Amino acid sequence: MGSQWIYLSGEYVKKEDAVVSVYDHGFLYGDGVFEGIRAYSGNIFKLDDHLNRLYESAQSIMLDIPYAKEDFEQIIVNTIRKNNLEDAYIRVVVSRGAGNLGLDPTLCKEPRVIVIAEALALYPKELYEQGLKLASVASRRNRPDVLPPQVKSLNYLNNILVKLESKQAGADEALMLNDQGYVAECSGDNIFIVKNGTIFTPPVYLGALEGITRNAIIDLANENGYELKEQPFTRHDVYTADEVFLTGTAAEVIPVVEVDRRSINNGQIGDITKHLLAEFRRIVTTDGVQCYPEKNKSDVK
Ligand code: PMP
Numbered sequence: 001m002g003s004q005w006i007y008l009s010g011e012y013v014k015k016e017d018a019v020v021s022v023y024d025h026g027f028l029y030g031d032g033v034f035e036g037i038r039a040y041s042g043n044i045f046k047l048d049d050h051l052n053r054l055y056e057s058a059q060s061i062m063l064d065i066p067y068a069k070e071d072f073e074q075i076i077v078n079t080i081r082k083n084n085l086e087d088a089y090i091r092v093v094v095s096r097g098a099g100n101l102g103l104d105p106t107l108c109k110e111p112r113v114i115v116i117a118e119a120l121a122l123y124p125k126e127l128y129e130q131g132l133k134l135a136s137v138a139s140r141r142n143r144p145d146v147l148p149p150q151v152k153s154l155n156y157l158n159n160i161l162v163k164l165e166s167k168q169a170g171a172d173e174a175l176m177l178n179d180q181g182y183v184a185e186c187s188g189d190n191i192f193i194v195k196n197g198t199i200f201t202p203p204v205y206l207g208a209l210e211g212i213t214r215n216a217i218i219d220l221a222n223e224n225g226y227e228l229k230e231q232p233f234t235r236h237d238v239y240t241a242d243e244v245f246l247t248g249t250a251a252e253v254i255p256v257v258e259v260d261r262r263s264i265n266n267g268q269i270g271d272i273t274k275h276l277l278a279e280f281r282r283i284v285t286t287d288g289v290q291c292y293p294e295k296n297k298s299d300v301k
Helices: 025-029 047-060 069-082 125-130 157-168 212-223 235-239 271-283 293-299
Strands: 005-008 011-014 032-040 043-045 088-095 112-119 132-136 173-177 183-186 190-195 198-201 227-230 243-248 252-259 288-290
Touching (some): 005 069, 025 088, 032 047, 047 212, 069 112, 212 227, 212 243, 243 271
Parallel strands (some): 198 227
Antiparallel strands (some): 173 183, 190 243, 243 252
């Protein structure tokens, strides 16, 4: 295995040398934004959407990303190429940068930009066959007027704490409600339920990240003629759903078979879940930015 190269604010450094200041406000305060992205056979899936979300998160917290979007896209493509990767998980981080020990972000003069690309450690196949168990947790999703869930910020304590709670309850994932008791999302994934053939997912303003996978699944559901509604629902609706599944960059489309010890669809993976996962896997190698366009051309000749 050759060494892994990390992009760090203008240069590529070896993994062991990729370090940031202990005064970086990303480290001290979770002050920054990030993205988790995937490449499939050299295609960076929905890279434009990820970059748009990154820039919107940065805009929301008044963090100036020091590159034009097109240049950032090229940096990400180059990081994949430099590490000779085809199937990869990519982590993009823009932190406020080093300041002093006070909170004031205006004293942090230079944001830090990090791109890490790693060969993908896939979720175990059994998870897709057996499904996940969810537990609803006492901690609520951050309110949009406190720390907006639509900002993918480095402050993930809300998500980490519910993950802990769900593990303590003997489940794999946390079902997060918002402060009014409506279902918001899970610790790192969006949620969908299916009832009598109709697919439901909560509107993002209830307290969810606008997931790129979520949006891709909404498109695929529409293209495949399913009725899909972005509509508020409660825990009761999840307990009594015919199918439940989660979506996220790492997880793709992952079935849920148990929620608060209530079995969903007798513990069987539902047909619509299976169909949408298959459809999703069909588009992931084409809908995005190709890192090795020359290679693809010679492949089709
Ligand atoms: N919700 C949260 C809180 C997340 O962190 C993520 C990303 N892992 C998602 C939903 C899913 O978003 P995406 O499909 O863009 O990965």
